[in-house]
Amino acid sequence: MSATSHRPHRRRRTYALVATTAALATAGALAAALPATASTGKGHGGHGHLPSRYQDVQLLSFNDLHGNLEPPAGSAGRVSELQADGTAKTVDAGGAEYLATHLRQARAGKEYSVTAATGDLVGASPLVSGLFKDEPTVEALNKLDLDVSSVGNHEFDEGRQELTRLQNGGCHPTEGCFTDKKFQGADFPYLAANTLDEKTGKPILKPYWVWRKKDVKIGFIGVTLEDTPGVVSADGVKGLKFKDEVETINKYAKELQRQGVKSIVALLHEGGTPASPSYNYDCNASGPGGGVSGPIVDIAKNVTPQVDALVTGHTHNAYSCTINDPAGNPRTVTSAASFGRLFTDTTLKYDRYTGDIARTAVKSTNRVVSRDVPKAPDMTQLISRWNALAAPVGNRPIGYVSADISNTGTESPLGDLIADAQFAYGRKLDPETDLALMNPGGIRAPLTYTAKGTEGDGVVTYAEGFTVQPFANTVNLQNLTGAQLIQVLKEQVSGVNAASPKVLQISSGLTYTLDLTKSGADRVVTDSIRLNGAAIDPAASYRVATNNFLAGGGDGFTTLGQGTNDLVGTDDLSVLADYLTANSSAANPIAPPAADRITVVR
Structure with missing residues (x-):
């Protein structure tokens, strides 16, 4: 897929895993021909300028939304924020109307921007989404201009068939259509690299996806936790098997490398626990990985150095850390809590000479989805429409x-x-x-x-x-x-x-x-x-x-x-x-x- 077309025209786009065009080849060759000290443009390839060697790519990410379109209630709708004096205060956060505004503001002026998620976007949802089998949340994610997501364990709450329907669209097999318009499905690809059909041994959805913007390309590999069968009902995972996260990511990183994709991000629905509950805690204070524990640590230490960053989830915690890869080099590992209360803003510095990410220049921070910004009118309209349908029951x-x-x-x-x-x-x-x-x-x-x-x-x-x-x-x-x-x-x-x-x-x-x-x-x-x-x-x-x-x-x-x-x-x-x-x-x-x-x- 070419990522140069604007998102409103993405419906029915084809998610090509690898696409090569003469224009991209020419741009790549041109970039490779530049001397090591060249910097002839402003990084955007403007008219009459050659592109600079390094291109900042904005990666916005979130996880574990769980259909929380409206601001979550009580403690579920707050985050802890460390203050300069060492104390912490709680901040009201979350709500799709505010998340849309924050993401759009973050993208403003950024030509190279991609948005990703790491699963559990649906499932265990409030009534306004759950009553309608999470169709409202998928519609909202489309409006949020989500580009790609891994599956999480909750994507399997109602089984493989329902996950496929959320991806491709169509009316619910037993409850029919909830409105007079047929559900269109997700504009973004769900990735399920380690979720295999027991009979065929093949992934049930695409294992990876490549984002492209002019001569820049970044591969995304999506996996869920291997223990998904332990946290989902037996009916939800019937006929499926879940492979080791590290083994799977390493396998597809090699495949992407063979196809010429050198910049790779893993979207992983597994996570860890930071030493502090505050979203802005410096979890690198005690060294790479020293401020976070849990399953993600061993996974991050063993995922191939070919992967440039890990975006994680599942534990509903917030952290933006570095954990050393198998070669001993620091690598960014992030998670944005849950329920749309935070999003992660990461800058990936793409090297046009190598096609890889300059990892030492990667910067990442979690940002609060505060409720002191204007509500996104299109999201307000979406929520109001579904709330009206849910009101007689709710x-x-x-x-x-x-x-x-x-x-x-x-x-x-x-x-x-x-x-x-x-x-x-x-x-x-x-x-x-x-x-x-x-x-x-x-x-x-x-x-x-x-x-x-x-x-x-x-x-x-x-x-x-x-x-x-x-x-x-x-x-x-x-x-x-x-x-x-x-x-x-x-x-x-x-x-x-x-x-x-x-x-x-x-x-x-x-x-x-x-x-x-x-x-x-x-x-x-x-x-x-x-x-x-x-x-x-x-x-x-x-x-x-x-x-x-x-x-x-x-x-x-x-x-x-x-x-x-x-x-x-x-x-x-x-x-x-x-x-x-x-x-x-x-x-x-x-x-x-x-x-x-x-x-x-x-």
Whole structure:
């Protein structure tokens, strides 16, 4: 594809992996013929001038939007910003209307600019997008002039067929068209280099894409985390296999090099954790890579030096670091938090002599999508149109709260509330139900006392409930032995969860101590586990309510996949809505739970 045509005319463009024209060849030859000290133009190849040796290319990037077209509520809509005196303040951020304005302002005057993302752009979305299978978000991304994205694990929430529809367009196979216009699909290519069809062994979508502007060309390789099957339902990844991230990136970097593409960026839906939660923390203060930990570190250290930068995601964290490549040279690694609260502005210095990026000159910074700029009118119109369609469903009150109920912390007040709701539902299905367990990753937003819209303070609408639990998981029952239940709790902090614990939210009656001064499974103190004050009997049988994702062994809880006597219930959002309706009113709203079921020792 030639990148010289303006974006509004990109519909039905062909995403050619490699395209060679006489004009590009001539420009490349001309640039290569320049002496080492030549700089005969201003870098834009103006009329009557030869291009300079180095060309600044602006790379704008973001990740993990999750369909947050409207400004996220509560803490999900804020970022932490370090101040000159060392303190931190929170800044309201996010919203597609503001993201569009910031991206357009950043591009102003930049002839060489490309915009990329690293997946989870859809999935776990608020009602205005999720109700319509994320068609609104894809439309918004087209308006944002997104050029390319890797897939993330949430792109597989509804399986390969739905991902393909989001790419190519068409009406939903079971729900049909949501408007009188056929959905056109994404203007940008989704890249899935390490997502293979089990039968053919080939990527299900393009593995890479080449951006071109005059004589400048940069290749983008897109991969998702290898452990995608561990964080997505079995139906979502049926018939697919996910290859190692490093192996895949290195393979396609070699292929791009053979095709003459020397400048390469990896778009990777896997990430890390910075030492500070503030987006502008200097994570190179202690040396390359010293300020970030997690899976991305080992990946970055092993990805071939042929790759010039890594744009990452998945962990919802913000960082702009350098991590040494296998040759020991620093390389930029970035992530822009989540929900459209930040975007990363990177300058890649393209060397026309070599066709490569001068890595020592790369500059990158995360920028806040602040709400003090004008809203983009086209995005406001898009959101208003879809909101009007969602209003009859979304505005229905389902309950009342007396204050914000947060979803932060090892044990969160909202996690307790949801676990209690699922426990109460389990007791309706089977009075012998003993407890409920909820995965923290399934809780996508807080419940706020004062929310947008026209409802009174404290009112919880269906739309707010949908934003909290958008996956449409079912609440299931299964039997576990006491020994298995103990093992489940230990799997929170061991095995695949050893480095990044996934602490289950638990229903009332279950208590235990989590000792973070210890390591591995020992962090769960076995003797402290109690149900209604009594020790867990390893030989006894316990009836446990979970969602179907956990019941299938998701998030590394393999023991939950071994339960017996399964009973499938209704969807988890209906369970939460019914619980709120039954247990709250305007006169007696639900107060935030104390979150005191897990004793944490630090």
